[in-house]
Amino acid sequence: MDTPLRIAVCEDTLDDAEFLLKCISESAIPSDCRVFSSCKTLLADFIPGYYDIIFLDIYMDNMQQGIDVAAKIREMDPVATLAFTTFSKGHALDAYRLKVFAYLEKPVRFEDVRDVLEHARNERNDAPTIQLLIERRHQEIKLDSILYFEQKNQIVILNTLSGILRTSQSVKLRDIEPLLPDYFFRCHHSYIANLNYVAELDQDLRMFRMQNGDSVYIRRQSLGKAIKAFEHRLFEMVREDKHEKIQ
Numbered sequence: 001m002d003t004p005l006r007i008a009v010c011e012d013t014l015d016d017a018e019f020l021l022k023c024i025s026e027s028a029i030p031s032d033c034r035v036f037s038s039c040k041t042l043l044a045d046f047i048p049g050y051y052d053i054i055f056l057d058i059y060m061d062n063m064q065q066g067i068d069v070a071a072k073i074r075e076m077d078p079v080a081t082l083a084f085t086t087f088s089k090g091h092a093l094d095a096y097r098l099k100v101f102a103y104l105e106k107p108v109r110f111e112d113v114r115d116v117l118e119h120a121r122n123e124r125n126d127a128p129t130i131q132l133l134i135e136r137r138h139q140e141i142k143l144d145s146i147l148y149f150e151q152k153n154q155i156v157i158l159n160t161l162s163g164i165l166r167t168s169q170s171v172k173l174r175d176i177e178p179l180l181p182d183y184f185f186r187c188h189h190s191y192i193a194n195l196n197y198v199a200e201l202d203q204d205l206r207m208f209r210m211q212n213g214d215s216v217y218i219r220r221q222s223l224g225k226a227i228k229a230f231e232h233r234l235f236e237m238v239r240e241d242k243h244e245k246i247q
Helices: 014-026 039-045 065-076 092-097 110-126 173-179 220-246
Strands: 005-010 031-036 053-057 081-086 102-105 129-134 137-142 146-152 155-160 163-166 184-188 191-194 198-202 207-210 215-217
Touching: 005 014, 005 039, 005 110, 014 031, 014 110, 031 039, 039 065, 053 065, 053 110, 065 081, 081 110, 102 110, 129 155, 129 173, 146 173, 146 207, 173 184, 173 191, 184 215, 184 220, 191 215, 198 220
Parallel strands: 005 031, 005 053, 053 081, 081 102
Antiparallel strands: 129 137, 146 155, 146 191, 155 163, 184 191, 198 207, 207 215
């Protein structure tokens, strides 16, 4: 049985919210929905990495608030599936910039809503994970939610979109490193960085600046490889983004 999709619906019109929930229910795809009547309440509740889908009305209280909120959400969570709901056709460029999966014109169609749900379900099911003992139980952690790993004595700390996790077992980064895809880079004996979340590389201070503001150090002998790996990943991300938009 599928784990329910965690969905946020941000609509300030009750009829629109109820119709969207009806479409979600009739899709027969298990879901757990939360409804927000304002952008402010959505942002106050928002936890990076928690929601699989966010349906967001572009115009709230007759103002173009949805675009700004989507930008803030993307800064915190680059993975969640975003879907705009709107009466306007004039925000396609904003949708492209913010990597919005779907642009649903109101009244939304059942088929379009189901497409969003199926996409999010496939993304979640296909996402690579790592299994570690966290809080004394085995947990599968999405690799796309991890900014970096940090060795602390005999345990490993996972710095994720939604917060910090600590292993309950003695484990070394050398045991974790072979399990990771190539966009993770071992830059230091105490750190493995997810290059997807590197905001910049400071060569003078020899560190990655992560998107959440943290600093991840690079050992001197790895600086050249770090530069090449970061530049290569930037190129790959641009190419992947173009490929997604063509499909």
